[in-house]
Amino acid sequence: MSLVNLGLPFQEGDQSSNARRNATMVMSGRGSEIASIPSSQQIPLFRCITTESGLVMDEIYFRSADNLSVRNIRRKHTHSADTDEEGGLFHNILIDNPRIIVYGQGPSNNIEDFDITKLGDATLNYTPDATYGRIITLSSLWDLVNLTGNYVNASIVGQNIGFSEKMLAMVTIYMDHNANQVARVGFGMEMAHNTIDVTRKVGMEMCGGTGTNWQAVTADGITRSTSATSMNVAPIPNGYKTYRMFFNPNSVSYKLTNSDGVTKLMTSTIPSGGQIDHPRLFRLGLNTTNSTEKHMWIRKLMFIAKNVDATWFDSPE
Amino acid sequence: MGVPNVDFYRSVKVKIDLEHARHYQPFHKGLDVNFYEPVDDNGENLLKVKGYNTKKINNLDVTITAKSVNPNPLHELDMRDIDEELAMMDENYRIIQDHLKHTDNKKLTHFKQPVNTLIRHATILEHPYLEGENDFMKSKAKEVHDVEIPVEVLREQEQKFEKRKTFYNKSKIKYVAKMNKELGIKTATMKVGYIGDFD
Numbered sequence: 001m002s003l004v005n006l007g008l009p010f011q012e013g014d015q016s017s018n019a020r021r022n023a024t025m026v027m028s029g030r031g032s033e034i035a036s037i038p039s040s041q042q043i044p045l046f047r048c049i050t051t052e053s054g055l056v057m058d059e060i061y062f063r064s065a066d067n068l069s070v071r072n073i074r075r076k077h078t079h080s081a082d083t084d085e086e087g088g089l090f091h092n093i094l095i096d097n098p099r100i101i102v103y104g105q106g107p108s109n110n111i112e113d114f115d116i117t118k119l120g121d122a123t124l125n126y127t128p129d130a131t132y133g134r135i136i137t138l139s140s141l142w143d144l145v146n147l148t149g150n151y152v153n154a155s156i157v158g159q160n161i162g163f164s165e166k167m168l169a170m171v172t173i174y175m176d177h178n179a180n181q182v183a184r185v186g187f188g189m190e191m192a193h194n195t196i197d198v199t200r201k202v203g204m205e206m207c208g209g210t211g212t213n214w215q216a217v218t219a220d221g222i223t224r225s226t227s228a229t230s231m232n233v234a235p236i237p238n239g240y241k242t243y244r245m246f247f248n249p250n251s252v253s254y255k256l257t258n259s260d261g262v263t264k265l266m267t268s269t270i271p272s273g274g275q276i277d278h279p280r281l282f283r284l285g286l287n288t289t290n291s292t293e294k295h296m297w298i299r300k301l302m303f304i305a306k307n308v309d310a311t312w313f314d315s316p317e
Numbered sequence: 318m319g320v321p322n323v324d325f326y327r328s329v330k331v332k333i334d335l336e337h338a339r340h341y342q343p344f345h346k347g348l349d350v351n352f353y354e355p356v357d358d359n360g361e362n363l364l365k366v367k368g369y370n371t372k373k374i375n376n377l378d379v380t381i382t383a384k385s386v387n388p389n390p391l392h393e394l395d396m397r398d399i400d401e402e403l404a405m406m407d408e409n410y411r412i413i414q415d416h417l418k419h420t421d422n423k424k425l426t427h428f429k430q431p432v433n434t435l436i437r438h439a440t441i442l443e444h445p446y447l448e449g450e451n452d453f454m455k456s457k458a459k460e461v462h463d464v465e466i467p468v469e470v471l472r473e474q475e476q477k478f479e480k481r482k483t484f485y486n487k488s489k490i491k492y493v494a495k496m497n498k499e500l501g502i503k504t505a506t507m508k509v510g511y512i513g514d515f516d
Binding site: 225226255 | 335338339341342343346347348349350351352353354355362363364365380382387388389392424425426427429430434435436437438439440441444460462464465466470471473474490500507509
């Protein structure tokens, strides 16, 4: 076997020799070096090692056929045409992914989407709001006769969603109290008036026993874990907070973030496979435990998940 | 007597921006990580300061928690795991203040609720983890109540226990299956309770 020696091995940035450049199929270089290569030196591919001159580190660039420009191989595309450059039509993406569930993309939610479980005088209503539009309000009242909370739960029901794929939920809510109540929000959560179960879930809850902050919740089918966050349920000054729940099976973690910039990460008892059976796909529940009426205002709920209903189809054909 | 029930925690200030904090994944599984909101010296949330360039935020407070009791023995962690995680965090981002106190950050989780409830596990009392040296936890479990669990889920878990024989004394879960006509599947009624809250 014979080897053709193109000269001494050269290091990153040692790109000054024209002969070496012409012999190079892929060049590693700083952004400024790549940008300043004259078109006479016909290197077809570049690996950028420093963000400079409009080129970004860790991106691969290629020289255009007319030799006049350097382009990122990952070009911005909006799936507006059925071509390789556009990555196919967006329509194609939806057609080939019929199991995706995207709930609540509109500016507000529809109360008819929720399955309501409540007791006594508890209510779930629209509250008109000049700024935020259609707000859904959960009101939990105290039953003075039976000395118990009148609970209210609003659940998105329908097709089963699976823990085999990522799940993302964002919900904007406002709570007026942070004590003497049970509140639960999330994928597969129990109703607010029920004792805990170990059904697979990721979400958040608050109850009197664990203080005034939300607890992040996970369960893997036989074990349920809660972990303290620093997110006060009704901080002072109070206001609408958006909570983001992200279940990631790839990193086996569950992340709860809020709009104040708090990030809570759980890595224990993360659901592995399995699904959430309806009627508890995504649930928001509230139950007062003293004589004060409690409220939860839902401004917006959105979630993305995978439909794993056995009667559903994986593909268009 | 079995595994002691201890919640471990340590709070530090780390030189990290919001983007990296949001994508942080602990190397040690079983650790929980809480990055606090970015605040200025007066305690004002920098995300709410109008016009503030949030890319300037270069340090955040963080609490890492672990518990010595976990039905997954691989996640039974202690202070050494937190120390190792912080050593890696220090290498990657740099820790600029250790052992934060209430005066450093009023929102530290361990000042907001009893320390032994920072992480809580409720599990079936027939869990193989609760056999042998951990058997005493069954009688000390709190808020024990019945829960109906699909038999399919129990079988899946048994397969996992079988693969991890090193950590469990047995792989089979004792249960009596019955047909749940409402759900159309076989279920078993199991006792569930909080373990590790016995201090």
